[in-house]
Amino acid sequence: xxxxxxxxxxxxxxxxxxxxxxxxxxxxxxxxxxxxxxxxxxxxxxxxxxxxxxxxxxxxxxxxxxxxxxxxxxxxxxxxxxxxxxxxxxxxxxxxxxxxxxxxxxxxxxxxxxxxxxxxxxxxxxxxxxxxxxxxxxxxxxxxxxxxxxxxxxxxxxxxxxxxxxxxxxxxxxxxxxxxxxxxxxxxxxxxxxxxxxxxxxxxxxxxxxxxxxxxxxxxxxxxxxxxxxxxxxxxxxxxxxxxxxxxxxxxxxxxxxxxxxxxxxxxxxxxxxxxxxxxxxxxxxxxxxxxxxxxxxxx
Amino acid sequence: xxxxxxxxxxxxxxxxxxxxxxxxxxxxxxxxxxxxxxxxxxxxxxxxxxxxxxxxxxxxxxxxxxxxxxxxxxxxxxxxxxxxxxxxxxxxxxxxxxxxxxxxxxxxxxxxxxxxxxxxxxxxxxxxxxxxxxxxxxxxxxxxxxxxxxxxxxxxxxxxxxxxxxxxxxxxxxxxxxxxxxxxxxxxxxxxxxxxxxxxxxxxxxxxxxxxxxxxxxxxxxxxxxxxxxxxxxxxxxxxxxxxxxxxxxxxxxxxxxxxxxxxxxxxxxxxxxxxxxxxxxxxxxxxxxxxxxxxxxxx
Numbered sequence: 337x338x339x340x341x342x343x344x345x346x347x348x349x350x351x352x353x354x355x356x357x358x359x360x361x362x363x364x365x366x367x368x369x370x371x372x373x374x375x376x377x378x379x380x381x382x383x384x385x386x387x388x389x390x391x392x393x394x395x396x397x398x399x400x401x402x403x404x405x406x407x408x409x410x411x412x413x414x415x416x417x418x419x420x421x422x423x424x425x426x427x428x429x430x431x432x433x434x435x436x437x438x439x440x441x442x443x444x445x446x447x448x449x450x451x452x453x454x455x456x457x458x459x460x461x462x463x464x465x466x467x468x469x470x471x472x473x474x475x476x477x478x479x480x481x482x483x484x485x486x487x488x489x490x491x492x493x494x495x496x497x498x499x500x501x502x503x504x505x506x507x508x509x510x511x512x513x514x515x516x517x518x519x520x521x522x523x524x525x526x527x528x529x530x531x532x533x534x535x536x537x538x539x540x541x542x543x544x545x546x547x548x549x550x551x552x553x554x555x556x557x558x559x560x561x562x563x564x565x566x567x568x569x570x571x572x573x574x575x576x577x578x579x580x581x582x583x584x585x586x587x588x589x590x591x592x593x594x595x596x597x598x599x600x601x602x603x604x605x606x607x608x609x610x611x612x613x614x615x616x617x618x619x620x621x622x623x624x625x626x627x628x629x630x631x632x633x634x635x636x
Numbered sequence: 637x638x639x640x641x642x643x644x645x646x647x648x649x650x651x652x653x654x655x656x657x658x659x660x661x662x663x664x665x666x667x668x669x670x671x672x673x674x675x676x677x678x679x680x681x682x683x684x685x686x687x688x689x690x691x692x693x694x695x696x697x698x699x700x701x702x703x704x705x706x707x708x709x710x711x712x713x714x715x716x717x718x719x720x721x722x723x724x725x726x727x728x729x730x731x732x733x734x735x736x737x738x739x740x741x742x743x744x745x746x747x748x749x750x751x752x753x754x755x756x757x758x759x760x761x762x763x764x765x766x767x768x769x770x771x772x773x774x775x776x777x778x779x780x781x782x783x784x785x786x787x788x789x790x791x792x793x794x795x796x797x798x799x800x801x802x803x804x805x806x807x808x809x810x811x812x813x814x815x816x817x818x819x820x821x822x823x824x825x826x827x828x829x830x831x832x833x834x835x836x837x838x839x840x841x842x843x844x845x846x847x848x849x850x851x852x853x854x855x856x857x858x859x860x861x862x863x864x865x866x867x868x869x870x871x872x873x874x875x876x877x878x879x880x881x882x883x884x885x886x887x888x889x890x891x892x893x894x895x896x897x898x899x900x901x902x903x904x905x906x907x908x909x910x911x912x913x914x915x916x917x918x919x920x921x922x923x924x925x926x927x928x929x930x931x932x933x934x935x936x
Contacts, residue, residue: 425818518725520841521861541820542842543856553933554856556843561821593936633853634934636893 338379339582340449341368342468343458343481343571344438345382345406346415347392350610351422351431354564360611361392362417364458364481367568370615371575371602372456373399374623376582379452381405381468383443385413385436395612405446412437425563426541445471454582456574457501459483462493469500477587479503479578481570487514498531505536505574520545521552536577536596538570546596551589555596558604558630565610569603572615576602601626638679639882640749641668642768643758643781643871644738645682645706646715647692650910651722651731654864660911661692662717664758664781667868670915671875671902672756673699674923676882679752681705681768683743685713685736695912705746712737725863726841745771754882756874757801759783762793769800777887779803779878781870787814798831805836805874820845821852836877836896838870846896851889855896858904858930865910869903872915876902901926 343365349358365382372378377400384393386408396403413436419428442464450473457465457480465480478501486494487510498504504527508520515526520537524547527535534548541563543556577599584591601623608614643665649658665682672678677700684693686708696703713736719728742764751773757765757780765780778801786794787810798804804827808820815826820837824847827835834848841863843856877899884891901923908914 519861519863521859525861539842542839543854545859552859554843554859555934556854556856559821559845559852559854561819561825563819590936597936631936633851634855634936636890636897636931636934 338452339372339376339454339456339578340379340381340445340452340472341365341372341456341458341575341578342381342443342445342465343368343456343460344415345384345388346417347388348416348567348611349418349431350565350567351420352565352610353422353425355610357565357610359392361395362567362611363415364568364571366395366612367571367606367615368456368458368575368578369396369401370399370612371572371606372579372582373401374576374602374620375579375598376400377402378579379405379449381443381445381449383407383409383412383437383440384415386410388414395616402449405443405449407443409437409440412440419567421566425566428567442467453477454578455479456578457481458571458574462486462490462497465497466493466500469497477502477581479505479574481505481574482510484510484513495530498527501532503534503536504532505538505570505577507538507540507570511535511537521547524552534592538573540566540569543600544573544596546592548592551592553593555593555600555634558600558626560604560608562608564608564614566607567611568606572606573599573603575599597627597630598623601630638752639672639676639754639756639878640679640681640745640752640772641665641672641756641758641875641878642681642743642745642765643668643756643760644715645684645688646717647688648716648867648911649718649731650865650867651720652865652910653722653725655910657865657910659692661695662867662911663715664868664871666695666912667871667906667915668756668758668875668878669696669701670699670912671872671906672879672882673701674876674902674920675879675898676700677702678879679705679749681743681745681749683707683709683712683737683740684715686710688714695916702749705743705749707743709737709740712740719867721866725866728867742767753777754878755779756878757781758871758874762786762790762797765797766793766800769797777802777881779805779874781805781874782810784810784813795830798827801832803834803836804832805838805870805877807838807840807870811835811837821847824852834892838873840866840869843900844873844896846892848892851892853893855893855900855934858900858926860904860908862908864908864914866907867911868906872906873899873903876900897927897930898923901930
């Protein structure tokens with residue numbers, strides 16, 4: 337089934353205890369698309385400036401990612417992020433950020449993408465998320481991400497968005513900020529009252545919590561010693577989850593759990609190298625093997 | 637099978653966002669014994685002062701806990717701890733602590749306890765843990781707990797202890813301190829090199845990690861909104877785990893996982909009330925039901 341993602345594309349500089357990489361490809365839409373493309377064709381909508389080297393955007397060559405919605409905007413500069421995990425591998429410190437083209441108007445969704453059935457609205461201004469969503473014909477599953485900034489400054493627009501989507505993916509800090517609850521199960525239940533049918537709270541190295549009207553469950557992260565660069569783990573998680581869901585055609589408890597487990601596995605590949613290196617080093621067979629090992633580890 | 641626990645017995649004052657309780661029964665051996673007694677008879681070894689109200693020690697009435705190793709020492713005072721979770725329900729702040737009788741000589745293990753097959757050495761000075769262990773005839777499974785203080789001040793004695801036990805249970809902060817590794821899987825692997833056949837790292841609200849030569853797996857905490865007082869959760873976890881293990885007679889991967897899941901369930905009851913209230917409100921049938929629901933939630 338057609339899976340659409342709208343989100344950021346960035347040029348990152350990342351420092352971790354394993355080293356430093358300058359000018360590598362990043363951004364939520366990039367990680368999401370690569371992760372989801374192991375499962376299903378992906379339609380990518382995003383915008384970069386004319387300074388973005390073509391070589392950086394070649395990452396989807398040979399993959400089923402339709403970049404027809406990728407705009408290279410003249411006169412604009414690409415989003416840039418410089419982050420450091422040197423102090424704490426589980427928590428990024430932003431050294432520098434230049435929104436650049438992300439602070440301008442949103443990219444347009446191409447006409448041939450408007451029939452997309454599965455939609456992931458990666459983190460951006462909730463007004464833009466609503467605009468993007470409003471232009472789609474009849475999406476079957478819409479999941480969004482958000483961030484602290486919009487929770488703090490755009491609560492009214494975020495509330496409107498939450499009434500229009502099926503699922504919300506957010507991290508634990510954002511869930512606590514949005515609901516003012518310190519217990520994540522309580523926080524998740526409060527999010528459900530705001531509109532979404534289900535919410536997934538990402539806890540980084542501690543896995544995730546999923547809540548819906550009918551289910552509450554938690555899954556641990558895939559246990560691994562190989563943590564080189566956690567950038568993009570959350571977006572890869574969402575990509576694996578949505579990629580799998582869009583191939584299933586149902587939203588049973590078991591399907592959603594399997595989807596979260598695929599998300600968990602995709603995130604474990606992303607953190608094993610800088611940028612897309614971890615995802616580029618694997619294939620669907622290896623992903624399925626790790627998924628099955630993870631499933632078995634949880635079986636007792 | 638006979639299960640022996642040596643550990644602290646204390647009179648606690650606890651403050652949490654749900655209220656304050658003065659002079660309630662606590663201590664590692666108390667929580668461990670109560671939790672384990674849902675599975676198997678428990679032999680308790682511990683010491684209190686003559687100030688300890690008899691009513692506080694009546695908590696095991698009607699339960700299969702042999703308190704023949706509970707010494708009431710004349711002229712001594714009971715261990716007291718005053719803790720607060722008001723700022724953060726997941727992290728205790730010690731307001732006041734009086735070691736009292738815990739700073740004196742250890743209690744003796746009664747002669748009729750010396751044939752115990754399953755042994756849990758709750759946290760105390762590693763020299764005392766070795767002494768207690770040395771007096772036992774031929775224990776089949778010995779698991780110990782420890783704490784930051786001994787890791788920092790008694791490293792040599794702790795190292796000797798680690799070579800004599802089968803399993804170590806500790807929390808994430810202690811594991812990082814002991815191994816100087818920030819990744820918990822790496823930390824667990826390093827602990828294995830120090831002697832134990834397996835290590836369980838408790839992560840509080842985030843569950844646990846288990847590592848042995850043959851397995852590495854993680855289990856999330858039981859998802860619950862009802863967190864009244866987390867005191868004793870870790871000791872109840874250990875009690876549930878050891879209680880179940882001592883009824884099984886094998887240490888297969890599946891058995892250990894099931895044991896950790898029972899530990900997880902027992903901890904979820906403990907945190908639902910002050911002191912032993914949560915454990916006192918349940919029974920083996922309810923525990924089995926919750927265990928099965930937890931198992932099913934992890935099945936996909």
